[in-house]
Amino acid sequence: MILLKSIHLKHQGEKAYPYHLPFFNQDILFKSPVTLLIGDNGSGKSTLLEILRAKLNLFKIGQKDEAFLNINLKASYHLHKPRGFYFSSEDFTTYIDNLEKEKAWSKQEIKNIEDQYKNRSDYAKSLAKMPHNRTLHEIDHLHDRNLNESSHGEAYLSFFKSRMRDHELILLDEPETPLSFENQLALLYIIKEGVEKGSQFIIATHSPVMMAYPQATIYQLSSDGLIETSYEKIEQVESLKQFLNHPDHFLRHLFK
Numbered sequence: 001m002i003l004l005k006s007i008h009l010k011h012q013g014e015k016a017y018p019y020h021l022p023f024f025n026q027d028i029l030f031k032s033p034v035t036l037l038i039g040d041n042g043s044g045k046s047t048l049l050e051i052l053r054a055k056l057n058l059f060k061i062g063q064k065d066e067a068f069l070n071i072n073l074k075a076s077y078h079l080h081k082p083r084g085f086y087f088s089s090e091d092f093t094t095y096i097d098n099l100e101k102e103k104a105w106s107k108q109e110i111k112n113i114e115d116q117y118k119n120r121s122d123y124a125k126s127l128a129k130m131p132h133n134r135t136l137h138e139i140d141h142l143h144d145r146n147l148n149e150s151s152h153g154e155a156y157l158s159f160f161k162s163r164m165r166d167h168e169l170i171l172l173d174e175p176e177t178p179l180s181f182e183n184q185l186a187l188l189y190i191i192k193e194g195v196e197k198g199s200q201f202i203i204a205t206h207s208p209v210m211m212a213y214p215q216a217t218i219y220q221l222s223s224d225g226l227i228e229t230s231y232e233k234i235e236q237v238e239s240l241k242q243f244l245n246h247p248d249h250f251l252r253h254l255f256k
Contacts, residue, residue, distance in 0.1 A: 003169050005029050010053065018047045018068070022225045023042055030202070032217045033195040037204040039221035040236065045204035047081040048221075049086060049171045053203065058171065059085035061095045082200070084169030089177040092156055107130040115139040153183040161190055167198040176207035184209040189253035208237045 006029045011019040018024075021044035037045040053060055054068040056075070075081070109132045116126045156178050164170070174185050184207060191201055191213065203210060211218065211231055218230045231237060243250050 001035060001078065001167065001200060002030055003078050003084075003167065004056075004108040004202075005078060006053070007076075008029060008074040010074065015042065018044065018051070018071075019249070020170075021047060022221055022223065023048055026166065028219070028226065028228055030200070032215055032216065033200050034191065034216040035200075035202045036211055036213065036218045037202065037217050037221060038206070038211060038218060038229075039237055043221040045221055046088075046173050049173050049202065049204055053086035053171055054083060056084070056169070058083075058169065061091040064085075068205040074199060082167070084171070084199075085163060085174070086173070087160060087163065088173035090158065092159060092178070095159070096155070099139055103136060106135045119208050130216045153179045156184055157183060157190065160187075164190070164194055167193075168200075169221075170194065170199055170201050170203075172201060172203040174204055174206060176205060181209065188213055208240055209236075239245070249250040 006027060008027050009024045011024045014051060023027065023044060039045055051068045051073065052058070054066060055071065055073040063080070077184060097117055111130050113128045113132075113253060119130055155174075160175075175187060186208070191203075194201065205211060211234060218229050218234070220227050
């Protein structure tokens with residue numbers, strides 16, 4: 001389902017960041033459940049997602065950046081402004097670190113109680129420890145698997161899947177960063193499941209694997225503007241194909 005049908009970001013000639021980016025004063029149409037934003041670093045892919053997150057008030061792990069709230073955004077929806085979330089690998093790393101800090105603090109508090117209550121009854125100790133033991137239990141059972149005992153990629157996928165709900169707008173900022181080739185394929189399947197349950201995805205990516213999602217709308221961001229393209233016309237994909245087919249042609253100039 002296409003929950004967000006189109007957007008138009010308007011500016012009145014401002015030149016400061018982010019108004020110099022190519023998607024301002026241009027209609028952006030979301031014609032399929034999956035839209036891919038591609039382009040070099042600095043082209044504005046991540047900034048566009050951050051603007052959408054801020055203006056649509058989508059969930060984000062950690063502290064929200066409200067720098068883009070004053071940007072003039074005109075949006076067209078299927079029925080109403082959608083629910084959803086913004087997710088990046090950097091946010092996931094922060095989330096895991098915060099969980100570990102919370103667990104470490106609770107464990108230290110339990111040790112402190114052992115010292116402070118050494119002359120008190122076991123019942124008194126148990127009552128004092130109760131909130132900290134509850135915290136540890138809740139963190140350990142927060143997800144289907146222990147995220148810290150999984151590989152980073154597996155933990156990322158498990159956490160991402162646990163966040164998904166039906167009929168949501170999901171913004172993914174370079175989700176391939178912590179993922180192996182196999183896990184990128186697994187992510188494509190998770191996205192497919194989300195689409196089948198009525199969700200819409202807008203994804204900023206450098207990955208030829210992610211770019212290959214069937215029937216996705218692909219927008220290339222560059223100094224020339226924001227232009228719709230196809231998988232077969234993406235220069236990065238074609239260059240990678242050439243390298244994989246003829247690596248010696250590329251490497252012989254480097255290793256003379």
